[in-house]
Amino acid sequence: MSRTGIGYDIHRLVEGRRLIIGGIDIPYRKGLLGHSDADVLLHAISDAILGALSRGDIGTHFPPDDDAYKDMPGASILKKAMEIARKDGYDVQNIDAVIIAEEPKLSQYYDRIIDSVAGIAGVPPSSIGIKAKTNEGLDAPGRGEAIAAYAVVLLGK
Ligand SMILES: [Zn+2]
Numbered sequence: 813m814s815r816t817g818i819g820y821d822i823h824r825l826v827e828g829r830r831l832i833i834g835g836i837d838i839p840y841r842k843g844l845l846g847h848s849d850a851d852v853l854l855h856a857i858s859d860a861i862l863g864a865l866s867r868g869d870i871g872t873h874f875p876p877d878d879d880a881y882k883d884m885p886g887a888s889i890l891k892k893a894m895e896i897a898r899k900d901g902y903d904v905q906n907i908d909a910v911i912i913a914e915e916p917k918l919s920q921y922y923d924r925i926i927d928s929v930a931g932i933a934g935v936p937p938s939s940i941g942i943k944a945k946t947n948e949g950l951d952a953p954g955r956g957e958a959i960a961a962y963a964v965v966l967l968g969k
Contacts, residue, residue, distance in 0.1 A: 814905065814968045817864025819856040822953070822960040833911065833918070833959070834925035834942070835887045835932055840916045844959060847876045851886025853942075856961040857907055857929065858886075858893040864967045865900055887932045894933050902967040904933060908941040909963040912953045918944035 825831075829843025834853045844850035859869045867873075870889055873896075874881035897903065907929070911918060918925075922942050930937040947954035 814966055815864040815866075815902065817860040817862070817965050817967070819859030819861075819863060819869075819963040819965075820960070821852045821855040821859065822958050823850045823852045824952075824958050825956060831916075832886070833921075833961075835928040836921065836924050838916060838918070838921060842956075848883040849885045852959050852961045853909060853911060853925070853963070854886030854890045854929070854932070856963040857909060857933075857965065858889045860907070860963040860965040861890075861893040861897055861904070861967065864965055865897055865902065867896060867900075890929075890932050897967055901969045903969070904935045904939060905966040905968045906939045906941070907933070907935075907963060907965045909943075909961060911942070911944040912947050912960040912962075913944055914946045914949070914954055914956045 823844035823846045825842045826845045827842050831838045831840040831843040832849040832851050925942050926937045926940045929940050952958040953960050
């Protein structure tokens with residue numbers, strides 16, 4: 813039995829924050845604004861996993877106004893989502909994700925991002941696909957004001 817899920821997230825890019833995508837630090841003059849590390853990619857992947865399970869989203873499991881979850885790093889959220897999946901008897905077959913970022917150029921980090929996501933989720937790197945695209949100068953991501961991410965996952969048991 814297989815189940816598929818989709819996830820989406822977007823965070824504002826601001827000065828004075830670290831840029832953390834997929835659990836790795838990316839050198840850049842701006843970072844993503846939000847609770848904890850604002851890891852847009854891990855948030856989208858976690859939402860896709862919970863969606864595939866028909867178990868709501870990260871907002872329902874980890875409400876940001878609850879002090880216990882307020883500053884939970886993206887890696888912890890993904891680990892929890894995987895725990896929920898495995899408790900339901902599912903594991904990840906594959907994850908595919910798109911990061912929408914005008915800057916910085918992320919292609920040089922694909923391997924590190926894939927290894928990091930694989931390590932956090934406890935799945936082989938060969939089951940993870942990551943790509944980044946610009947937004948052709950359009951809208952907030954295109955103006956360099958935000959970074960967005962889409963993810964789809966296939967779970968199987
Ligand atoms: Zn987020």
